[in-house]
Amino acid sequence: MAEAYEEQSSNRDFQRMDFDERLALLVDFEHSRRKNGKLHRLIQAASFINSNACIEDIEYHADRRLNKEQILKLASGTYILDGH
Known part of the structure; x- marks a missing residue:
């Protein structure tokens, strides 16, 4: 989340948004990151022959x-x- 916050801080488009919108984007970003990380770990643990199938x-x-x-x-x- 810290990385996403730093990106928001340096980008003028995000600075124009109000606090609630920026916080919602941070939460959405973190949720997606965790979900993708979990999926990646599960795919690795499954030891698929071709994980990109x-x-x-x-x-x-x-x-x-x-x-x-x-x-x-x-x-x-x-x-x-x-x-x-």
């Missing part, structure tokens, strides 16, 4: 017999909301 990079070759529609549906997470 993503759904969009899946190759749907015929010999793999992957159902693209089903994979995208699972990736959306709606099955959790539906209680399945």
Whole structure:
């Protein structure tokens, strides 16, 4: 948070904002930083072979017999909301 505060102090755009707005930005920045740090630690602890893998990079070759529609549906997470 101290780094974000120093940046705010040196930037005139932030100095034009009132205290509440600047504080809210600092809190949001810190919350995001902590959340990203936790996610990064969890990914490292999981020891994934490829921690940069993503759904969009899946190759749907015929010999793999992957159902693209089903994979995208699972990736959306709606099955959790539906209680399945």
